[in-house]
Amino acid sequence: MPTAESFHVSMVGWKLIEPVDGQIVWVNEGVPDVRIQRYGRFPPTDLPPDYPNIESHRAMFERMMNQSQGAVISVDFLKVKGIEAFQTIFKFHMPENSLGMRYLGSVMFPFMNCFCGFTFQCDEYGTTGTREALSYMVESRLNPQPPEAPPPPVQVSSMEGFFDKIRNAPVRRLPSDDEQYDSLVPTHPLTRTRRYLKELVETIEFDDEVRSTAPYRGINNR
Numbered sequence: 001m002p003t004a005e006s007f008h009v010s011m012v013g014w015k016l017i018e019p020v021d022g023q024i025v026w027v028n029e030g031v032p033d034v035r036i037q038r039y040g041r042f043p044p045t046d047l048p049p050d051y052p053n054i055e056s057h058r059a060m061f062e063r064m065m066n067q068s069q070g071a072v073i074s075v076d077f078l079k080v081k082g083i084e085a086f087q088t089i090f091k092f093h094m095p096e097n098s099l100g101m102r103y104l105g106s107v108m109f110p111f112m113n114c115f116c117g118f119t120f121q122c123d124e125y126g127t128t129g130t131r132e133a134l135s136y137m138v139e140s141r142l143n144p145q146p147p148e149a150p151p152p153p154v155q156v157s158s159m160e161g162f163f164d165k166i167r168n169a170p171v172r173r174l175p176s177d178d179e180q181y182d183s184l185v186p187t188h189p190l191t192r193t194r195r196y197l198k199e200l201v202e203t204i205e206f207d208d209e210v211r212s213t214a215p216y217r218g219i220n221n222r
Contacts, residue, residue, distance in 0.1 A: 051218035100124030110216035
């Protein structure tokens, strides 16, 4: 059976810290981003019974995000150097008193007798809204539309009340979340999340135990 050490990832740019609750955690050396490795000596217990049906998989994560006040950016199935995996990107409001967003990007390798996953957490600090503004400008130039009537004014008693409305607004997937805008904002947390996922998929190496382990199949597909 594979172990957590059977999955080899690049350490370039990452500083290993002490394991936390059985998880292996790294901190990025340039920005306060986090990489977490999770491993279990048992099959995944929270995947759809018809896994790997992509539609059921996406629907499951949509339900999960609705319940946790987040939004799905993407859900994809991958083959990473011959090993089956799936990749997800979610976004949430920052839990602190902030207007920024938190992005979680994961690559999971599920097997019939174990699983291993890597998650990147990238938070939005400083000025917010730059990505959304740039994507709006690009879209307005490419697809000009007649001007719309302005929305009704928002009634608030203070600026703090205004910021509370923003922080408590439902999280949605926006056009600005599309990958095509990553090049315009290379330091944005969503751009960083996608870059980390791409680097992991391209550089990870597997021991023979991983390659000889059966990929996970839902109970309906066994």
